Amino acid sequence: MDTDLTSVTLQHMMHRLSPNVRRAWNHRVDEMRLEPRIIFDYELLYVEKGELTIRLAEETIVAEPGCIILFKPGKEHEFYSSRGECWMPHIHFDVLYYDDYEQVPINFKNRNDCSKEELAWLRPDILGEVFKFPDVFRIGNHAEVHKTLMQIIHAYERRDAESPLLQKSLVLRIIYLLLKGMKAKENVHLVQHQRAMEQAVTYMMEHYNETVPLESLSKIACLSVFHFSRVFKQTFDLTPHxxxxxxxxxxxxxxxxxxxxxxxxxxxxxxxxxxxxxxxxxxxxxxxxxxxxxxxxxxxxxx
The missing domain is CATH 1.10.10.60 (Homeodomain-like)
Structure with missing residues (x-):
């Protein structure tokens, strides 16, 4: 795949996603420490219990329950310390299909200790560069992410013939939930009006062959015409018209x-x-x- 992501749009990349889970683990330990390393793929970790102090490149963060951490390809990180028993369900995954998918290991070395052949396994950071995902998520729908993450882990552990397809669909759901969580955090008022927007858009779909005035839609949502139009555009990325x-x-x-x-x-x-x-x-x-x-x-x- 071409690793130049500068001209790739989010909509285009969403159609190309084909995740594969490399490892899924419901990790629980009394103490967590990890020496500096890079990974070749992505790791998504949910802090279910305990507290972790982690270095991500030059930044040190304290991750508490409900915090989601996305470790990105080639970005050095280490676990400095932990407090209390730590429950950390996590997955390693690619977001696109690669022919060498099964050959790529979980890496525990820093970049300087990796060979040239190993560094060739590094994936492009699609989620960071195209989806604009941060390293750390503190979002309101984190419980939904945790639930889906546990479903991936259970599917991975079963290892039946169909589980890769289920895992793929669940990773896509997590990416969707992270996008929605980011959007809701940036626009807190959207959460308050979510039900109203759903009612308005349902009415529009049921009466699509009619002329539906903005005034009627705003009354359904119990908002002013101006406020309704603004919230609708922020929610659906389209005007009502x-x-x-x-x-x-x-x-x-x-x-x-x-x-x-x-x-x-x-x-x-x-x-x-x-x-x-x-x-x-x-x-x-x-x-x-x-x-x-x-x-x-x-x-x-x-x-």
Whole structure:
């Protein structure tokens, strides 16, 4: 894989993720110390009990219960000390598939002691550079991360034929939970209005073929029009109008693929007054006209 991540977007990388768990361990010790080292992959550690003093490159942190630590490829770290019995469920994993996946060991040496061949195992830091993940997470949904982490550990320990697929899906869930936790921490008010936004967006989806005024949506959410619009955009990364257009276009694609209807009928069913307005919105979002989409889909189904 090309390790130049400067031009890779988050949306593009989310489609490429294919995690593999190298090791999963429900680690519990009375005292925790670890000499300086680097690792070639990622390690995600959840502090369930106890307290850890850890050096991450030049920074020293104290990790308490609920704290999540992401050790990144090639970043030196060491465990200075601990306090109390330490429960530290953790996993080692890659976020992309690599042909040498099974050859890469868990490393316990510092960079200077690693051979050139060993350093070639270093993975690019996708989660840090593209997803902007920090080394330490202190997020409100940490309990969900812990629950999912334990599910990965149990799947890893079972080692049945299907467990790699389950582990892969659970790592993706953890990445999703970390993203959502970061977003909620940056915008605390989003958590307060989460239920209201879900009610408003459900109403929009149920009435996608109608003109739904912002005033009506803001009343459902019990917010002012200005406040509703701002919170909606921060929650879904789209304005209410953009969300409705996107949902209408997705519904129109379903109708084109599974029904023998004219484009005029489809336009009417998804809330457009005429086929021209529908075609313009479709092309702006999809990059092709509805007729071009239909031709492409027909070629695929006929081949």
């Amino acid at each position: 953009q969300f409705q257009i996107r949902y209408r276009i997705e519904k129109s694609k379903e109708l084109m693929m599974f029904n023998r209807l004219s484009l005029s009928s489809i336009a009417e069913k998804v809330g457009y007054s005429n086929v021209y307005s529908f075609s313009k919105a479709f092309k702006q979002l999809e990059g092709v006209s509805p007729r071009e989409f239909l031709r492409t889909y027909s070629r695929i189904t006929e081949s």
